Amino acid sequence: xxxxxxxxxxxxxxxxxxxxxxxxxxxxxxxxxxxxxxxxxxxxxxxxxxxxxxxxxxxxxxxxxxxxxxxxxxxxxxxxxxxxxxxxxxxxxxxxxxxxxxxxxxxxxxxxxxxxxxxxxxxxxxxxxxxxxxxxxxx
Numbered sequence: 001x002x003x004x005x006x007x008x009x010x011x012x013x014x015x016x017x018x019x020x021x022x023x024x025x026x027x028x029x030x031x032x033x034x035x036x037x038x039x040x041x042x043x044x045x046x047x048x049x050x051x052x053x054x055x056x057x058x059x060x061x062x063x064x065x066x067x068x069x070x071x072x073x074x075x076x077x078x079x080x081x082x083x084x085x086x087x088x089x090x091x092x093x094x095x096x097x098x099x100x101x102x103x104x105x106x107x108x109x110x111x112x113x114x115x116x117x118x119x120x121x122x123x124x125x126x127x128x129x130x131x132x133x134x135x136x137x138x139x
Contacts, residue, residue, distance in 0.1 A: 023094050024048045024082040025102075025138060026066065028109055038107045038138075039078060040066055040114040041099050043091035048082035069113035083134050089127060097123035097131045105135060 008015040023043045031037035044051040056073065058064035067073055085094055100121035102108055108117075123131065 020047055021045055021085040021087070021089075021091060022048050022051075022082050023085055023091065023098060023134065024051070024080055025098075025134075026052075026114075027079045027081065027138075028111070029077050029079050031109055033109075035139075036106055037109050038102050038114075039070060039109050039111060041095055041102065042114065043085065043095045045091070048080065052080050066113065070111060072111075081138065083137070086126075086130060089130065093123060093127050094131065097121045097127050098134060101131050101135050102138075105139065107135075107138065 021043075022045075023041070025038055026040040026042075028037045028039050040055075042051065042055075054063050055066035056064065057067075061068045085091055095115060096118075099108075099115055099117055103117050108114075
């Protein structure tokens with residue numbers, strides 16, 4: 001099999017580079033305002049499908065935060081868009097800059113339950129350029 005991946009665990013931790021680095025955005029497709037429909041923004045070092053499943057099913061309120069913060073997810077549709085974060089780029093910086101860019105563009109839903117809009121965004125040129133590409137794909 002050519003698509004086999006092997007990961008090594010030593011002393012209870014994965015050894016080597018992380019398998020993935022992603023930023024992901026939850027949207028409400030049935031939102032009354034088709035532009036302001038971003039419910040959540042997150043980043044992860046695991047596959048977005050697994051992280052999204054955990055947001056919905058984990059009993060830990062921080063891990064399962066989307067369902068805990070937005071219980072209407074049981075009856076309202078959501079779409080999740082995931083974008084690979086370039087190697088060497090800080091996921092927390094990407095998330096912070098993306099939340100600011102989405103807020104500036106008027107894309108956060110009134111029901112937004114993601115990370116708070118704090119401080120100002122002082123992103124590097126590389127992060128700002130990447131975030132602009134993500135926002136362009138979402139609009």
